[in-house]
Every structure is written in structure tokens, then in C-alpha cells.
Amino acid sequence: MRAAAFFVAYWITTLFFAIFCLLLAALPGKRPLGWGLWLYGSTQVAALRYLAGVRIDVRGQENIPDEPCVFGAKHQSWGGMASSCWRRSSISASWLGTICTNSRSSDRS
Template sequence: MRSLAFNFAYWVLSIGYGLAAALAALVPGRRPTSRVIRQYVRRMVQAMRLLAGIRIEVRGRERLPEGAYILASKHQSWGDGFATYDQFDDLAFVTGDHLEKFPLLGTVLRKLGAIVVNN
């Protein structure tokens, strides 16, 4: 039952926030799109916790350097992206070109400054 509830929430949140991000991408600047995506990520992490019982544990933040740095997660599941994006401000990220196949998502990725690689 939890899986069904989470799947429903995943699709509703993803479609709703995806459309909102696509509209925000039409506005000049990165900030409106970034705000929508940050809110989406927070809601997904909340759904992971409340509906799926997934608790996120972050270790080693105190060892991160000041200024810019590269953070590479193990990417053990699709949830790594949500968990990472939720923890850090002004995050640039690398993603596969498969995401550009979804309508309007390529525009959102460009607006967020994503580095899209051909995998």
C-alpha cells in the first residue's frame, strides 16, 4: 500500500512541478525555475519519508571545503538526486541526455545550468 501511495505522489508531484518548472523557465533568469525545482525536491523528500518510510542520513558535511567543490554520490537509486539537491544550495549537476527526451524538460535543465552528457 505504501508503494502505491508513493507512486501516486511521485507522478502527481513530478507532473505538477514539471509543468510549473517549464512555465518558470520562460521567465528570464535562473531563480524562478530553481525555486520550483527546489520546492519539488523538498516535497519528494517529504513523500519519501512520510509515504515510503525512507529516512535520509547525510554524513561528512563538516568536512566539505569552503567555496566550490565536486560532490559525487554513489547513485545507488533514483532518490540520490533528490537527496543531494535537497542538501545543497546553488548546485550544478551532471545528468544523462535521456532526460531531454521528456517534453519541456530540456529547457528546464538548461535553465538550471545542468551539464547534459551523452551516455
């Protein structure tokens, strides 16, 4: 029953945030869209916790480098395709913008 509740909440929030983030993408700058994607991720984590009873425990944060980096999950899942870009103090939800910005800046050097 908990899995079914999470499944329904997942799809409802995903559809809502797809439209919401599409509107935010029209605003200038990366911050509005980054905030919308962060809010989507936070909503999914809350749904996992309160509907499905899943707790997320992050260990080894001291091993995360200071410079931006990409973490990829070693499993096959259509939902796990998006990796997060991490900084020591915060997680940047606009991972695609970060990757594109970093790849463009490295092409110039």
C-alpha cells in the same frame, strides 16, 4: 502499500512540477526556476518521509568544501542521474545552471 502510495505521489508531483518549472523557466533570471526545482526536491523528500517512512540522514557536512562541487551517486538509477551542487550553507537546486556557469567561466581563463 507505502511504496505504492509513494510511487503514485512521485509521478503526480513530477508531472505537476515538470509543467510548473517549464513555466518558471520562461521568467527572467535563474532564481524562479531554481526555487521551483528546490520546491520539487523538498516535496519529494517530504513524500519519502511521510508516505514511504524513509528518513534522510546527512553526515559529514563539515567535509563539504566552501566552493561549489558536484556529488554523484555510485549506483545505477534513472532517478539518480541529477547530482546536487552544494555550498556549505545551502544546496543549490539549479545544478545544471551552476555546472554550465562554472564550465563557461573556466573556459575563459
